[in-house]
Each structure stands twice: as C-alpha cells, then as structure tokens.
Amino acid sequence: MTRWHHVGLNCRDQRRTEEFYTRWFGFRRARTVPVGEGEIVFLRNGDAYLELFPAGGEPGEPGEVGRADGPGRPGTVRHLAFRTESVADFLAALGDAAEITLGPLDFDDLLPSWRTVWLRDPDGTVVEVSQGFQDQGPQDQERDSTHV
Template identity: 65%
Template sequence: MHWSHVGLNCTDQKTTEEFYTRYFGFARAREVNLGDSRIVFLRKGDAYLELFPAGAEPAAGPPAGNDGPQAPGRMRHLAFQTDSVDAFLAEIGDAADITLGPLDFDDFICGWRTVWLRDPDGVIVEVSQGFQDEADTTKDVTHG
C-alpha cells in the first residue's frame, strides 16, 4: 500500500491549479473530461492533488481558521516542507492569506518554523521548515 492523492473541491479549478503549480511546484499530470465537468490531476514527485469542481452542498461546519478545522471527519490542513518559510512568504507575497503564524517551535525541534494560509478555496495549507523525525523511530507506536 502507498499514498495516492488528496482530492480537493474547487470553486474555480483554474485558480486552484495556478495556486498549487505556481507556489508549490505541482504540474498538471492529467485532465479527465466528464462532459459537463472535468477532474484535474496535479503531481509533484509522488504526491498528487485531484481537483474536482465544487458542488452546491453547503460547507460542513464553520469555515476553517488558524491551522484548520477541528471537527471529526474534516481534513485539518495540507502540509508542505520548504527550506525557508520566510523565502516562501516573500515569493508568494500578497497572495498569502495567512491564518496563523509564522510561528517558531524551537522548544520542540530546533529550527522548526511554520505558517498556515488559505488556498483559493479556503483549504488551510501549512508550510514548514526544519521538521525532523525523532532519532529513535524503531518503536512500533501501536504496540510499544
């Protein structure tokens, strides 16, 4: 088993595609024409985003804020790693709808810095630098 993709409902697929290709390095991998709509697949390495046209359903729960929704069954946020949060923010400029941060988490991991922002459809996107796994990852977290 391996990771496949995240599906996102988009108010405007073109705007969402431009956001993830311009600021996160994704490229179009495929477009599936469904007649009256389409699905766009974006790829970066082994990661895929599947962009769907949004339906007319009302949003489940209140709009996402800070680091994302906390209600069960809702995705909290997408997350990406960068070498420099500050350089990323300089590049994205006014297109960054920051919801939280940037925050430093040096108390947990030296050099860990994170910012959260909204994509064009309101999905919270976390951009971090400096996160590292624990040194001892041999423990099986489900069995101790």
C-alpha cells in the same frame, strides 16, 4: 501493500486552484478526466497528487471553517502540509497571494529551526508550510521516554 496516493479538493475555480498549487508548491498537471461537462484535474509533485474537482458555491465563513490550522471536525481534512527550505523566503515570494491564518511560528523549544505558517488556498483549504522539521531519531526517543 498500499501507498498514499492523493488528496481530493473541491474547487470553485479549478484553474485558479491549479495555478496556486503549481506556482507555489511545485505541482504540475498530470492528467485530466472528463466528468459530465467538466473535468477532474490531477496535479503531481513527486509521488504526491492533488485531485481537483469542480464545485459550486462559496467556501465556508471563517467561523464555519474552524481553527487557523484547519477545521477540527471529524471527517474533514484539517490541512495540507508542505516543506520548504525557508518559511521567510516562501512568504516573501508569496506576497499577498494567500491569506495567512496562523504564524509564522517558531517551535525551537521542540526542534531547533522548526518554523511553520498556515494559509488558505483560493477555496479556503488550510495549507501548512514548514521548515526544519525532522523525524524523531533514536536519541530523541530515548530522551522522551525518560519524561513519561
């Protein structure tokens, strides 16, 4: 049996990226692994890990990156997603620490109180922050099957 372990992110400035995810998403440094003259940094939040790799260059231009909710090209990570109790409170605390790429949007017509916003981390990776999402229950599955 396998379980999901981590997402690897290429970072221009690992310290800046580490600070972003520890400050805003509750990650903490779990391990570093030396590689050449640098290191790979593992951040952990519960069972979720982010693996931060040193990388040179600049992030892609907005046209290169793609859609506001992340790139749509096969073989690329579209976005990382996190849950919060309140998107509004999260954004108030975040201030101008990150560029909002889309939203916040309400999805009340699909699921009452589901709200989401997308933003870019320091390296241009799109991050989704949502509140109110719930797994589909049996009553939802029954209702949806009558609409097919």
